[in-house]
Amino acid sequence: MSTATQPLMVPRTGVLALLQDYAELFKLRVTSLIVMTAWCGYYLGSLKNGTSSLQWGLLHALLGIGLVSGGTAAFNEIIEHREDALMRRTQHRPLPANHMGLVHAVAVALVATVGGVIYLYYLANPGTALLALATAVAYLGLYTPLKKVSPLCTFVGAFPGAMPGVLGWTAARGRLETEALILFAIVFFWQFPHFHSIAWLYREDYENAEIRMLPVVDSDGKSTIRAILFYLVALIPVSLAPTLLHMAGWLYFAGALALGFAFLWTGVRLAKLDMPPGKPRSKQRARQVLIASVFYLPLLFALMMLNAIA
Helix, strand or coil, X not given: CCCCCCCCXXXXXXXXXXXXXXXXXXXXXXXXXXXXXXXXXXXXHHHHHCCCCCCHHHHHHHHHHHHHHHHHHHHHHHHCHHHHHCXXXXXXXXXXXXXXXXXXXXXXXXXXXXXXXXXXXXXXXXXXXXXXXXXXXXXXXXXXXXXXXXXXXXXXHHHHXXXXXXXXXXXXXXXXXXXXHHHHHHHXXXXXXXXXXXXXXXXXXXXXXXXXXXXHHCCCCHHHHHHHHHXXXXXXXXXXXXXXXXXXXXXXXXXXXXXXXXXXXXXXXXXXXXXXXXXXXXXXXXXXXXXXXXXXXXXXXXXXHHCECC
């Protein structure tokens, strides 16, 4: 009778290799987008305060939020390292690739998450620290385990996922306000076409890892398409709210409208194809939705900051 053996750990040597592993562990690209969104929230909140956003408070807020976000991402990879080993898109991460030990990863994740919360508590404000902690707990305690249970995981995960702009706002203003909720709503609605298109592209990977994203359980893709179109349509009026609430000007309004319809167009093209997720042509169209989502959010928030109203 054969026995399964654990793969040997293959640590990479050198500072550069270690930094690359940390970048993967902290999901640096995702964390960078989170920090950018938090920056927008801080910038808009500072304008309402009548102060410049180029101050030490901004650095403290972004550093603390970045640490909590990176630490939470690392814990997510720790929890899901067995599933990551089964998926082609995640096999290169430090834990499934055996570049880093589990104890090492846990120590780094703990220092980043707890350190980030403490940093925010003392150098931003207690409210932002508590919101950041609640975001991390919701992401790891609700969204992450639910991925193995139900496609509702995307809806649940959209709540902590939409918090960066709120955290930036509260770091600047010290309290929750309507404007922060608008930033929350924009990111909340944006996440559905973004994550559904990823799951559409890597459906086989998620299926192998028994992660129940909507395109995995929705074999013909029709429910996924309806969800993508619903949230893309809803995103347009939500993205216009900053002008209506006097957070940004009419240049932003025109840009948000153009970006919203361009993003919606990619979803309509996927829908018109009327093909299930497994088909190569449908994956090509899903990739276009994903690319549009990657450009949409940074452009929208950059435009909001450029055309912000003090």
